[in-house]
Amino acid sequence: MKEAEPNQGLVPGKKEILETRELISFYAHITPVLTCRSINALSGSKLFFKCENFQKAGAFKFRGAVNAVMRLSKKEASNGVATHSSGNHAQALSLASKLRGITARIVMPENASLVKVAAVESYGGIIRFCRPTLEDRETTLKEVIKESAAREIHPYNDYRIIAGQATAAAEFLEQISGLESIVVPVGGGGLLSGTILSARYFSSTVRIYGAEPEMANDAQESFRQKRFIPVKDPATVADGLRTSLGSLTFPIISGGAEDILTASEEGIILAMKIIWERMKVIVEPSAAVGLAVILENPDTFRGKRTGVILSGGNTDLSHLPWQIS
Amino acid sequence: MKEAEPNQGLVPGKKEILETRELISFYAHITPVLTCRSINALSGSKLFFKCENFQKAGAFKFRGAVNAVMRLSKKEASNGVATHSSGNHAQALSLASKLRGITARIVMPENASLVKVAAVESYGGIIRFCRPTLEDRETTLKEVIKESAAREIHPYNDYRIIAGQATAAAEFLEQISGLESIVVPVGGGGLLSGTILSARYFSSTVRIYGAEPEMANDAQESFRQKRFIPVKDPATVADGLRTSLGSLTFPIISGGAEDILTASEEGIILAMKIIWERMKVIVEPSAAVGLAVILENPDTFRGKRTGVILSGGNTDLSHLPWQIS
Numbered sequence: 001m002k003e004a005e006p007n008q009g010l011v012p013g014k015k016e017i018l019e020t021r022e023l024i025s026f027y028a029h030i031t032p033v034l035t036c037r038s039i040n041a042l043s044g045s046k047l048f049f050k051c052e053n054f055q056k057a058g059a060f061k062f063r064g065a066v067n068a069v070m071r072l073s074k075k076e077a078s079n080g081v082a083t084h085s086s087g088n089h090a091q092a093l094s095l096a097s098k099l100r101g102i103t104a105r106i107v108m109p110e111n112a113s114l115v116k117v118a119a120v121e122s123y124g125g126i127i128r129f130c131r132p133t134l135e136d137r138e139t140t141l142k143e144v145i146k147e148s149a150a151r152e153i154h155p156y157n158d159y160r161i162i163a164g165q166a167t168a169a170a171e172f173l174e175q176i177s178g179l180e181s182i183v184v185p186v187g188g189g190g191l192l193s194g195t196i197l198s199a200r201y202f203s204s205t206v207r208i209y210g211a212e213p214e215m216a217n218d219a220q221e222s223f224r225q226k227r228f229i230p231v232k233d234p235a236t237v238a239d240g241l242r243t244s245l246g247s248l249t250f251p252i253i254s255g256g257a258e259d260i261l262t263a264s265e266e267g268i269i270l271a272m273k274i275i276w277e278r279m280k281v282i283v284e285p286s287a288a289v290g291l292a293v294i295l296e297n298p299d300t301f302r303g304k305r306t307g308v309i310l311s312g313g314n315t316d317l318s319h320l321p322w323q324i325s
Numbered sequence: 326m327k328e329a330e331p332n333q334g335l336v337p338g339k340k341e342i343l344e345t346r347e348l349i350s351f352y353a354h355i356t357p358v359l360t361c362r363s364i365n366a367l368s369g370s371k372l373f374f375k376c377e378n379f380q381k382a383g384a385f386k387f388r389g390a391v392n393a394v395m396r397l398s399k400k401e402a403s404n405g406v407a408t409h410s411s412g413n414h415a416q417a418l419s420l421a422s423k424l425r426g427i428t429a430r431i432v433m434p435e436n437a438s439l440v441k442v443a444a445v446e447s448y449g450g451i452i453r454f455c456r457p458t459l460e461d462r463e464t465t466l467k468e469v470i471k472e473s474a475a476r477e478i479h480p481y482n483d484y485r486i487i488a489g490q491a492t493a494a495a496e497f498l499e500q501i502s503g504l505e506s507i508v509v510p511v512g513g514g515g516l517l518s519g520t521i522l523s524a525r526y527f528s529s530t531v532r533i534y535g536a537e538p539e540m541a542n543d544a545q546e547s548f549r550q551k552r553f554i555p556v557k558d559p560a561t562v563a564d565g566l567r568t569s570l571g572s573l574t575f576p577i578i579s580g581g582a583e584d585i586l587t588a589s590e591e592g593i594i595l596a597m598k599i600i601w602e603r604m605k606v607i608v609e610p611s612a613a614v615g616l617a618v619i620l621e622n623p624d625t626f627r628g629k630r631t632g633v634i635l636s637g638g639n640t641d642l643s644h645l646p647w648q649i650s
Contacts, residue, residue, distance in 0.1 A: 032357060034379075053605045054359075273642065280378045280638035282605040313605035317598065318648060 012163035053313030064164030065092035082150035089155035094125030156190030157246030166194030186210035187241035189249030196256035210260035240286030263292030337488035378638030389489030390417035407475035414480035419450030481515030482571030491519030511535035512566035514574030521581035535585035565611030588617030
């Protein structure tokens, strides 16, 4: 398990998630829910897609990041924040920090895509490059924090982050009545654990499924074997889901998920293309894993009112996965 | 001027457009309006994007097609409908006919993209291929009509089509108050002339601009010289806007547009990429011409509440224009 120091406190309660919704309402979008008749026909299910790809900075990650940043005391915020991330958390934390007027320092591997580097820079994040190993990322982050006295904001192993991500499902349950299931992609587990908490507090019936690439099925294994099993940088196309669960997210998922289901790489790319073609919305590969799981496990969702969180839309438009073969 | 026989009747009035809204409400989506802070910053304008790319069959064309098909008498509809089109009208007419339970016969050039052929077939349209010249398209359509006794539904030179397309702006003016301008792509002029009619009936102040590729600026020339000037298959990337105005659309545009502005090919591709990247929605090149015109004519729209109709989202995902260079 990734040994980031968790922030103190208890698992977020109902009151905290309600307060978080109020706090982030000043900064984050209430994202729309779309439906698509042809994808319903294809899946045999009644699907509702929560478009977090339309969220600020292009992914649900902004919810957690802005909650974490805005809740820092003036003193805590005074030297800015820091994280290591090559993905959506980097952009989200940079934008949240810009809104608060503090500095975000982002450790990124030197092989990160130019698109992601440019996005972080466009939000004012200060990048420190490192070698592309987890060890070097962590060492470099420690150096950055030592030099700057910035506060670390971990991408998922932090209850403020989890409470922020929980607001997506809280909104979703208000927007669509009678949802029977919600399917959520799982990497580090911030979105999945937040969704489980909101389901517990705001619904008596909805079942929460994690959706994971077969090639990175550490969360499924951990969930089914009831012990933490890490993954080591799997090569799945769903680049947002290559991480292992955290010490704060695993217990919530273990106790609250209905199941964790997987999808093949081909299934993920196909689902992504279906969403682009039929819904005309841009999702990144990780965001397509929910639909991929539904299409590869049709019996579980047949005829059911099923919510899918389209987690993000940040993808390199000059390298689409269906063109690489 | 294309010599399709226009359908009889008068320019659609306010009452007819209201009735059309009611009729098509059973079939068409009320499409959402999106805003994007970063594109506002880029343009210096306050932009509202009406997402007709989310319309049934992926483009505004469905509004006109379903209105035309549903208004046919039982006798008129009995032998189905026919058109020649390699684009969105073909898909829209096929879907509208499927909903009415009649046959749509579509004449398409034999070099039409496989994606478009598959889309028409998926809606049940019956395709007859022809050589890719306007002459052969028209001759083949005449043959098809002679054989089948189908009713021709022209893509824009038809008042039922124009009334259908007018409903997009009628909705838009209800959704967003105080729009100062609306920018609409112009090919054959069905959407532009419909927008002009709705502006006249439902707003006292909004100005309507046509947006056209520089390489296919026949509508601009026709508008400015006040006489019809045709265009001959220009090679613009905006493949939906390669046609000339019609005998019914030109007079409405001539009398009611504020101006027709053009955008460069590079500007169209850039605007399309900006919409994909920033808004995470898929638009086809023709749908990006409105934003391209705004970005290339910033003084006209600076600080103004400006509506843009994103006309469609049907594009071949394996051939993106920024990858062809």
